Amino acid sequence: MLAMRSDNDSSPPMFEPDAEALPAEQLAALQTRRLRGLIDRLLAADGLQAGRLRDSGVTSGADVGLDDLPRLPTTAKQDLWDSYPFGLLAVPRDRVVAVHGSSGTGGRPTLVAYTKGDIALWSRMCARALAAAGAGRGTVVHNAYGYGLFTGGLGIHQGAIELGATVVPVSGGMTARQVTLIADLQPEVLTCTPSYAIRLGEALAEAGLTKESGLSLKAGVFGAEPWTQEMRSRLNELLGITALDIYGLSEVIGPGVASECIVAANGLHVNEDHFLVETLDPVTGEPVPHGTPGELTFTTVTKEALPLLRYRTGDIATLRPDPCPCGRTLVRMSKVMGRKDDMLVIRGVNVYPSEIERVLLGEPSVASDYLVVVDERGGGSDLIACCERAAGSPPGNQLRGGLEHDLRETLGLRVAVAIVPPGTVPRTEVGKAVRVRRWSGGEPPVPGLDG
Ligand SMILES: [Zn+2]
Numbered sequence: 001m002l003a004m005r006s007d008n009d010s011s012p013p014m015f016e017p018d019a020e021a022l023p024a025e026q027l028a029a030l031q032t033r034r035l036r037g038l039i040d041r042l043l044a045a046d047g048l049q050a051g052r053l054r055d056s057g058v059t060s061g062a063d064v065g066l067d068d069l070p071r072l073p074t075t076a077k078q079d080l081w082d083s084y085p086f087g088l089l090a091v092p093r094d095r096v097v098a099v100h101g102s103s104g105t106g107g108r109p110t111l112v113a114y115t116k117g118d119i120a121l122w123s124r125m126c127a128r129a130l131a132a133a134g135a136g137r138g139t140v141v142h143n144a145y146g147y148g149l150f151t152g153g154l155g156i157h158q159g160a161i162e163l164g165a166t167v168v169p170v171s172g173g174m175t176a177r178q179v180t181l182i183a184d185l186q187p188e189v190l191t192c193t194p195s196y197a198i199r200l201g202e203a204l205a206e207a208g209l210t211k212e213s214g215l216s217l218k219a220g221v222f223g224a225e226p227w228t229q230e231m232r233s234r235l236n237e238l239l240g241i242t243a244l245d246i247y248g249l250s251e252v253i254g255p256g257v258a259s260e261c262i263v264a265a266n267g268l269h270v271n272e273d274h275f276l277v278e279t280l281d282p283v284t285g286e287p288v289p290h291g292t293p294g295e296l297t298f299t300t301v302t303k304e305a306l307p308l309l310r311y312r313t314g315d316i317a318t319l320r321p322d323p324c325p326c327g328r329t330l331v332r333m334s335k336v337m338g339r340k341d342d343m344l345v346i347r348g349v350n351v352y353p354s355e356i357e358r359v360l361l362g363e364p365s366v367a368s369d370y371l372v373v374v375d376e377r378g379g380g381s382d383l384i385a386c387c388e389r390a391a392g393s394p395p396g397n398q399l400r401g402g403l404e405h406d407l408r409e410t411l412g413l414r415v416a417v418a419i420v421p422p423g424t425v426p427r428t429e430v431g432k433a434v435r436v437r438r439w440s441g442g443e444p445p446v447p448g449l450d451g
Helices: 024-045 048-055 066-071 077-082 116-132 151-163 175-185 194-206 229-239 353-361 398-411
Strands: 098-102 110-114 140-143 166-168 189-192 219-222 242-249 254-260 268-270 275-280 294-300 311-317 344-346 349-351 366-375 382-389 415-420 436-439
Touching: 024 048, 024 066, 024 294, 066 275, 077 110, 098 151, 110 116, 116 151, 116 242, 116 254, 140 151, 140 175, 151 166, 151 242, 151 254, 175 194, 189 194, 194 219, 194 229, 194 366, 219 229, 229 242, 229 353, 229 366, 242 268, 242 311, 254 275, 344 366, 344 382, 349 353, 353 366, 353 382, 353 398, 382 398, 398 415
Parallel strands: 140 166, 140 189, 189 219, 219 242, 366 436, 382 415
Antiparallel strands: 098 110, 242 254, 254 268, 275 294, 294 311, 344 349, 366 382
């Protein structure tokens, strides 16, 4: 498959070119074989998913092909909660070598299980993502994702080792120590949440470490939070890197389900030889065409401990099958536009927080941290976008009015803008950034807005 790329191609090598650049027909044949294998395994495990398959008339993997996927039963987070902790296992309990979990937006824990084979698969998926960002043998990877039940830290850690890179397992927080380690170890790849990358970039700049003064970073692999193109521009400029998106969720395997290549930096290649991907209408559950936003839905055809058929993620994105200059044939997904659960309904208008981010961060005078408040103090629901002036941007009263105008034009909705003093918007050192809050009463007045 390497022959698909010309000899003078300077693209960084793929970790698994035989899989990542597989011609379409061969990929489809592999997916069909694996889907049938999954169905046979689920039926043999005789759990919840086996029951649903039989109810839909499937009694053997041989009954189905790829075209039948939209007719197969789906799974959702509720199934994991209902079967907590080990009810969905498709292997004997003693084959589970690790568990991970997520707190989830609803606050209830989700627990997922891995066999040795699952950990090996996950490591390879994260190695693919790091290689796609230009990392290889010996590349220093500064891994500032949190280590623990959360899949970010250990997922990237195992992937870096699988690739033969040199991983620095710094985890989140203790930013001053991170700055020292970056200065001393000269990493080329930074892995963390995009919100922490902003925090770290500001701390590096304060310490005098910039591209001009020899900051070593070349690429960032940022995930666990939805982020926009405008945030990408901020990260590229602040850190002097190519900021790349990585996508995953613990229910499917963790980070490494899909990731961007540094060649195009334009859409995340889905590792669809292991994770069949669909986009569904979030209301009807029917497949939507390529290019139309839909709910990402994954079928984990090779996972052992916790294989899931058509897992509905709640994340909204589009798919594009057009060829990528990097040579990968894997379909690309757009950045996640929002979560089904995160959609705000304000006076009958549907708004994703990412749409607000796009407007705010499109304005250079606005700092990169912001907070969207759903203000229910008056009995209705109004949106307030709280942001700070970027360091060095000129003072003036036009900023607030300009942003309010742009938000109204973009969203078709009035959003009040509060320019708050520097340091007012909460920062995140560990875990995911909180970008939306609901105020129902008792909250303090907003400086610059309430008086
Ligand atoms: Zn690519």
